[in-house]
Amino acid sequence: MDFFLDSTDFEEIKRLNQTGIIDGLTTNPSLIYKAKTPFDQLINNLCSEIKGPVSVETVAENSEQMINEGIKISKMAKNIVVKLPMTWEGIKACKQLSEMSIKTNVTLCFSSSQAILAAKAGATYISPFIGRLDDANVDGVQLIREIKLIFSHYNYETKILAASIRTKNHVTQSALAGADVVTIPPKVFSSLVDHNLTDKGLKIFNSDWQKSGQKIL
């Protein structure tokens, strides 16, 4: 499963990218607003730091303008993925951008029927928002399972990008459900390594090693 970061916090992204296991990045208009950085400068910085796919969202309301924005955004860096909303205008734009070999990510997906539309439009990624479904008392991970099953029946090549991740459990449950990618906020990503039994075990190993008086180097 690929690990993307869901963030525009450049310093945090640089720090976590040093783990060597970040496969890509997703942004959205709210994260762009949060960055308080000129758009072109921010996207260039992010696409220079992250070598894998970087999703950047269009903001137009009609497909013609989405396509124009998508073409412009795609030219900003080789690893750009154009994010489009799950609307009929977004589906139309996705179909045309995909036919131009521009990678696309259809976002704000909350149902299997929406995911099928994105797959039929040739989307590279579909982004089911599992955290926001949970917030609405709907089982978000169950949507991942449904989409995975549906896509397997028809050999759809669209990758399932689990988004709106709130907890470590969302990451593991998305993996169990067969998501191709999970896009993780930096705080949740940082917590993935934590376990109290690991800390406890390492403390004992270190203590016993000190007592052994041995040296490796």
Ligand code: G3P
């Ligand atoms: O960036 C897309 C998605 O991950 C946003 O999630 O936390 O705003 O529900 P969130």
